Amino acid sequence: MSSNKIFTDSTTATLAEAVKDGDAGKIRELVAGGANPNAEGENGLPLLQWAMLNQTRSGFEALLAAGADPTRGDSDGNTAVHLAAQANTPYWLETLLARGVSPDTPNTLTQATPLMSALMTERSENADLLLKAGAKLDAVDRQGNSALHVAAKINEMGRALQLLEDGANPNLKNARGSTFQRYLFMTPDKVLNGETRRQREAIKDWLLKHNIPIEDAQ
Numbered sequence: 690m691s692s693n694k695i696f697t698d699s700t701t702a703t704l705a706e707a708v709k710d711g712d713a714g715k716i717r718e719l720v721a722g723g724a725n726p727n728a729e730g731e732n733g734l735p736l737l738q739w740a741m742l743n744q745t746r747s748g749f750e751a752l753l754a755a756g757a758d759p760t761r762g763d764s765d766g767n768t769a770v771h772l773a774a775q776a777n778t779p780y781w782l783e784t785l786l787a788r789g790v791s792p793d794t795p796n797t798l799t800q801a802t803p804l805m806s807a808l809m810t811e812r813s814e815n816a817d818l819l820l821k822a823g824a825k826l827d828a829v830d831r832q833g834n835s836a837l838h839v840a841a842k843i844n845e846m847g848r849a850l851q852l853l854e855d856g857a858n859p860n861l862k863n864a865r866g867s868t869f870q871r872y873l874f875m876t877p878d879k880v881l882n883g884e885t886r887r888q889r890e891a892i893k894d895w896l897l898k899h900n901i902p903i904e905d906a907q
Contacts, residue, residue: 695730695731701724701725712748713751716755720755726757729761733762733763735757735763737752737761753784765796766799768803769781771801774810774812774815775807775810776815777812779814792819792824800831801830802824802836804828808848809843811843833865835858837857840852841871841872841873842875846885849873850895854895859899859901870903
């Protein structure tokens with residue numbers, strides 16, 4: 690990607706090129722001279738996310754040191770924390786969490802959490818990092834869906850069971866008035882593999898053990 694095509698302001702384009710090159714010294718110099726580390730390009734792309742898309746760790750770290758805000762959303766509302774949660778390496782997320790960035794940083798449009806992003810993209814290691822950092826199990830998006838709803842929707846039965854065991858609220862209802870069980874039992878047994886079926890049965894056992902009625906078991 691060309692910096693000056695994404696960032697039309699000349700000063701920002703120069704900073705973006707330094708970020709792409711991973712030139713920490715140049716980044717410090719440009720920011721000290723007035724360049725904005727939180728400038729946005731095409732589709733509201735923040736420079737910090739530009740660094741991530743270009744896989745430049747030194748540029749990423751230099752921007753953070755210069756004051757770049759990882760909680761700023763792009764045009765879809767996704768922040769650097771969400772992008773990190775979706776990444777195929779834990780580096781970005783580890784770096785942000787080590788700097789004290791909230792694991793519950795909301796998508797600026799949908800309010801979806803990074804944990805939801807990690808689940809949707811099947812980044813199990815990143816989901817574990819967020820949970821270890823204290824991600825709230827019952828945080829919800831604008832539709833009232835929690836991470837437990839998301840795990841059930843994508844048939845991540847093992848993760849759903851883990852969330853329940855860790856304290857997620859099984860009675861939480863979304864804007865449609867549905868608990869996670871609506872989605873848990875949506876897929877017929879015959880199309881699930883053996884392990885997923887076994888995990889779903891374990892969730893049923895957990896619910897019954899905790900005196901929670903099975904809503905729509907097949």
